[in-house]
Amino acid sequence: MQTVKKFHGVIPPVATILNKDGRLDEKGMATLIDFLIDSKVDGLFFLGSGGEFASMSIELRKEVAEFTTRYVNGRVPVVIGTGTPNTKETIALSLHAKEAGADGLVIINPYYYKLTEESLFQHFTEIAENVDLPIILYNYPEMTGQDLSPEMVLKLVQQNPNIIGIKETIVSVGHTREMIRTVKAEKPGFAVFCGYDDHFFNTLALGGDGSIGLTANFAPEIQVGIYQAFKEGSFDQAITLHRQLASLLELYKLNSPFMNVVKEAMVMRGIEVSTEVLAPVRPLSEEKKLFLKSYLKEVLPEKVPLASK
Numbered sequence: 428m429q430t431v432k433k434f435h436g437v438i439p440p441v442a443t444i445l446n447k448d449g450r451l452d453e454k455g456m457a458t459l460i461d462f463l464i465d466s467k468v469d470g471l472f473f474l475g476s477g478g479e480f481a482s483m484s485i486e487l488r489k490e491v492a493e494f495t496t497r498y499v500n501g502r503v504p505v506v507i508g509t510g511t512p513n514t515k516e517t518i519a520l521s522l523h524a525k526e527a528g529a530d531g532l533v534i535i536n537p538y539y540y541k542l543t544e545e546s547l548f549q550h551f552t553e554i555a556e557n558v559d560l561p562i563i564l565y566n567y568p569e570m571t572g573q574d575l576s577p578e579m580v581l582k583l584v585q586q587n588p589n590i591i592g593i594k595e596t597i598v599s600v601g602h603t604r605e606m607i608r609t610v611k612a613e614k615p616g617f618a619v620f621c622g623y624d625d626h627f628f629n630t631l632a633l634g635g636d637g638s639i640g641l642t643a644n645f646a647p648e649i650q651v652g653i654y655q656a657f658k659e660g661s662f663d664q665a666i667t668l669h670r671q672l673a674s675l676l677e678l679y680k681l682n683s684p685f686m687n688v689v690k691e692a693m694v695m696r697g698i699e700v701s702t703e704v705l706a707p708v709r710p711l712s713e714e715k716k717l718f719l720k721s722y723l724k725e726v727l728p729e730k731v732p733l734a735s736k
Contacts (some may be wrong), residue, residue: 434531434563434592434618435636436469437650439643440477442689443491445703451490455700458496459644462698464502466647469637469654472533473491474508476570476596477641477686482705489523496528506563510535511667514550521558532558533594533639535565541573548579555587563592567622574602577609584614594639596622600629607634611621624650625676628669631657641685642675645692646727649675674726681719686709688719695720696727 441463444455463471473495474480474488483491483597492507499505507529509520514537521532534554536547555562564583566575575593584590593610595603603621610617611634623631624640627650631637643650649672656665690702691711704710711719 432559433616434470434506434620436654437637437641437643437647438470438472438504438506438620439463439468439647440472440475440639440641441495442644442686442693443474443478443483444690444700445705446701447489447703449703449705451487451494452701452703453494453498456491456494459693459698460495460498461699463644463647464499466601467651468503468643468647470494470504470506470530470562472506472508475533475565475639476684477644477689478508479686479705479708480508480510482708483602485520488520488675492520492524492529493527496524504530506531506533508533508535508565510565511538512539514553518554518557521554522559525558525560529560531561531563531591533563533565535567536571536575538571544576544579547573547575548583551583551590552587555583555589559589561589561591562587563594563620564590565596565622567594567596567733569596569598577602577606580606580611581613584610584617591614591616592618592620592636594620594622595630597627598623600626600633603630603635604633615663625669625673625674626655627653627672628665631665642672642678644689645696645698646672646675671726678719678722681715682711683735684708688715691716692723693717695723 444450444452496505507524509532511517565699568574612672619635619638620637624642627638649668653665687704
């Protein structure tokens with residue numbers, strides 16, 4: 428297997444920028460990628476939940492994977508989300524991501540059917556055995572209806588050396604603590620990321636490795652600042668920034684799912700991209716846009732307004 432990169436720090440789950448016809452907006456996608464790299468993120472994750480993968484055709488998912496890896500061109504590590512409810516389809520998308528040049532994969536467990544733990548184990552093992560890339564598991568039980576337990580993850584890591592990390596999008600900080608205690612105790616190189624932004628400082632303090640949080644699309648400097656301050660031992664600064672980050676989580680209540688809020692927030696911060704979303708998600712209402720702009724001015728006063736929208 429190729430040399431495994433060490434994934435760490437702030438890896439935004441990048442929004443997918445789209446045209447009105449639902450196709451990839453390459454110019455807008457390039458603008459967002461450049462903005463995030465210039466903001467000193469540690470990697471980029473395409474085709475996650477915030478990237479609207481679940482609303483995409485297979486063809487569009489492949490197009491996004493190809494363009495983004497090509498455009499990033501090795502400036503930061505790129506991981507591609509390839510999970511589906513179907514094992515063989517996940518393998519096919521994973522092999523495509525490798526061919527496109529991805530540095531790693533993020534794979535959510537199958538959704539809709541609830542699987543036995545043995546079936547889950549076999550699903551991930553079959554993928555790992557067939558795809559020669561580092562794999563970050565994606566634990567999001569709120570969406571999949573099924574948790575990845577620390578004990579099962581440890582078994583997967585013991586058998587599959589290319590399973591090198593996990594994104595924990597889970598409400599319980601205790602679950603992340605046990606993931607770190609159980610898996611990293613035996614495999615110190617295993618990377619544990621939080622998926623919910625407001626767990627970032629906790630995850631680092633418990634011995635985790637970083638954040639894959641959606642607000643980094645429009646306010647990456649906060650998460651980047653937390654990570655840098657923590658590494659330098661400037662804990663007062665890290666806590667101050669973490670409180671600012673936590674206040675942004677109020678915006679998650681504006682819409683479900685959240686990607687239309689993220690895109691509008693990017694525009695309000697001066698990032699010139701389309702705010703189009705894929706159905707069944709709909710554009711954000713004018714009333715909610717006004718609230719969003721007002722809230723961003725309050726929480727990020729030094730940055731907003733940068734645009735009149």
